Amino acid sequence: MRKEKSFVEKVRMATARIPRGKVATYGQIAWMAGRPRAPRAVGMIMSKNKDGEKVPCHRVVASNGALTGYGMGGIGIKKQKLLAEGVAFKGPRVDLDKSLWNPKRKRF
DNA sequence: AAACTGACTTCTC
DNA sequence: GGAGAAGCCAGTT
Numbered sequence: 001m002r003k004e005k006s007f008v009e010k011v012r013m014a015t016a017r018i019p020r021g022k023v024a025t026y027g028q029i030a031w032m033a034g035r036p037r038a039p040r041a042v043g044m045i046m047s048k049n050k051d052g053e054k055v056p057c058h059r060v061v062a063s064n065g066a067l068t069g070y071g072m073g074g075i076g077i078k079k080q081k082l083l084a085e086g087v088a089f090k091g092p093r094v095d096l097d098k099s100l101w102n103p104k105r106k107r108f
Numbered sequence: 109a110a111a112c113t114g115a116c117t118t119c120t121c
Numbered sequence: 122g123g124a125g126a127a128g129c130c131a132g133t134t
Binding site for chain 2: 025026027030037038039040041042043044045046047049057060061062063064067068069070071075078
């Protein structure tokens with residue numbers, strides 16, 4: 001029986017799995033981490049960001065496709081990064097209809 | 109240990 | 122579709 005990893009670690013793994021050119025919502029990350037009702041906790045983890053550049057936290061957006069947070073320069077930088085990776089945008093928000101990541105795994 | 113905070117989500121007007 | 126309020130979770134202090 002494997003010892004369950006911390007919520008933070010699961011979130012980091014889930015985020016690291018997001019393929020380039022796609023984005024995932026905080027809700028999805030929380031869902032994969034085993035806490036479907038904890039999108040806030042996910043956001044908080046990102047804000048503390050112990051992952052640094054190891055995890056593509058810029059690929060995580062709000063459920064409505066809006067870019068939230070991002071401390072290294074603001075959502076503007078985040079948007080530029082996503083655009084550079086080929087993420088489709090619909091105005092100021094991400095076009096989830098095209099660039100939302102479809103997680104193949106159900107959970108960790 | 110308790111209380112507060114925050115990069116969210118969902119409901120209602 | 123936009124704005125406001127309530128609910129929820131884990132981390133930090």
